[in-house]
Amino acid sequence: MDLDRIDFELLRLLRKNARMANKELAERVGVAPSTALERIRRLREARVIQGYHADIQPKALGITLQAIVAIRLTQHTRALVDSFREHLLQLSEVLAFYHLAGADDFQVHVAVQDADHLRDFALSAFAQRPEVAHIETRLIFEYRRGDELPIYVQSADD
Known part of the structure; x- marks a missing residue:
């Protein structure tokens, strides 16, 4: 799967906070919320994003x-x-x-x-x-x- 600048930025943001709202993710990378949602879905399906976790004390x-x-x-x-x-x-x-x-x-x-x-x-x-x-x-x-x-x-x- 070829990743572009937007994919990389979405991955960076999710690495820092996997619970960031889609609207905020979209604003930070400069795309429509529907585009951000579709890209994240595509990254999950391709197993680039393998899961999410909670940091627990x-x-x-x-x-x-x-x-x-x-x-x-x-x-x-x-x-x-x-x-x-x-x-x-x-x-x-x-x-x-x-x-x-x-x-x-x-x-x-x-x-x-x-x-x-x-x-x-x-x-x-x-x-x-x-x-x-x-x-x-x-x-x-x-x-x-x-x-x-x-x-x-x-x-x-x-």
Whole structure:
């Protein structure tokens, strides 16, 4: 799908505030509200926009500790990596994960109640799994998602 300047600007605005009213989006990019609505529909259908989310204050949910857990697997077979990936997707404590090249195979962002919960979770979810060779945990003192969206392709109207 070829994106133009208006598509890129709509994506930037939605990245900052996915609940921005269509009328305001249209005004900011200089198009009619019907045009903005149609473009956003087209971006969703093409899976350029994959979904929307709410930023939730972790403490409101009883989350007082977050960590990044680095994980090394014993082997790197497709079946083993896929199985571990599916395991991660089932864990409610896992906020996000990255499958990496390098010394660690996965970096897993977890959210827990406290240090005891983190210890118990790391032991049961990672250390006791036969495909895991090594884990290393780093506490997160602050987490913020960036609002900006880097764009590295030329727009269709350039």
